[in-house]
Amino acid sequence: EAGVVQSPRYKIIEKKQPVAFWCNPISGHNTLYWYRQNLGQGPELLIRYENEEAVDDSQLPKDRFSAERLKGVDSTLKIQPAELGDSAVYLCASSLAPGLYNEQFFGPGTRLTVL
Amino acid sequence: GESVGLHLPTLSVQEGDNSIINCAYSNSASDYFIWYKQESGKGPQFIIDIRSNMDKRQGQRVTVLLNKTVKHLSLQIAATQPGDSAVYFCAENPPAGYALNFGKGTSLLVTP
Numbered sequence: 001e002a003g004v005v006q007s008p009r010y011k012i013i014e015k016k017q018p019v020a021f022w023c024n025p026i027s028g029h030n031t032l033y034w035y036r037q038n039l040g041q042g043p044e045l046l047i048r049y050e051n052e053e054a055v056d057d058s059q060l061p062k063d064r065f066s067a068e069r070l071k072g073v074d075s076t077l078k079i080q081p082a083e084l085g086d087s088a089v090y091l092c093a094s095s096l097a098p099g100l101y102n103e104q105f106f107g108p109g110t111r112l113t114v115l
Numbered sequence: 116g117e118s119v120g121l122h123l124p125t126l127s128v129q130e131g132d133n134s135i136i137n138c139a140y141s142n143s144a145s146d147y148f149i150w151y152k153q154e155s156g157k158g159p160q161f162i163i164d165i166r167s168n169m170d171k172r173q174g175q176r177v178t179v180l181l182n183k184t185v186k187h188l189s190l191q192i193a194a195t196q197p198g199d200s201a202v203y204f205c206a207e208n209p210p211a212g213y214a215l216n217f218g219k220g221t222s223l224l225v226t227p
Binding site (some may be wrong): 004040042043044104107 | 164215
């Protein structure tokens with residue numbers, strides 16, 4: 001079974017440029033998460049989707065970040081414009097359902113460097 | 116070897132020794148805890164979990180202990196192997212939510 005797929009794996013951009021990350025969750029997983037992981041830190045949730053609905057986006061900086069999951073499968077996370085402080089690894093995870101004890105499976109992440 | 120988790124981010128042990136990684140969690144109402152392993156360039160990988168109605172759970176070579184009185188979680192790895200070298204995170208799931216709160220992680224280095 002394929003795991004969570006993310007692309008690109010690495011991205012280097014200059015500040016003020018836009019950037020987008022793509023995630024394909026495990027087949028059949030209705031819940032999708034985007035996390036940001038700063039160097040030496042644990043992941044922090046940005047947004048959680050149940051199918052195509054964003055049910056928790058309280059930690060998403062909405063002035064520059066946006067996300068979508070139009071058909072309830074793949075998802076895209078966008079930053080526009082990027083700032084130096086956005087350099088981090090952006091992780092996508094999915095789970096079968098939103099229940100408390102449903103294991104979250106993580107993708108390899110996209111490492112973003114903003115110069 | 117033993118770490119104090121957030122206050123000692125690196126733990127070095129010899130191959131074959133037992134490792135203990137510690138974590139202090141913040142929310143006394145959290146009722147579900149997970150240990151993740153993260154290797155370089157990869158996403159976190161589930162190792163073992165424990166619910167708040169338990170104080171110990173064992174897996175293959177790993178044991179998680181939960182002390183709710185002092186809000187402390189530990190991960191014990193028996194007979195540590197070079198493949199265990201990674202960063203280990205504890206995560207708590209507070210009630211009434213599905214977002215995991217991750218600790219800062221402990222880097223485990225296994226030397227031959």
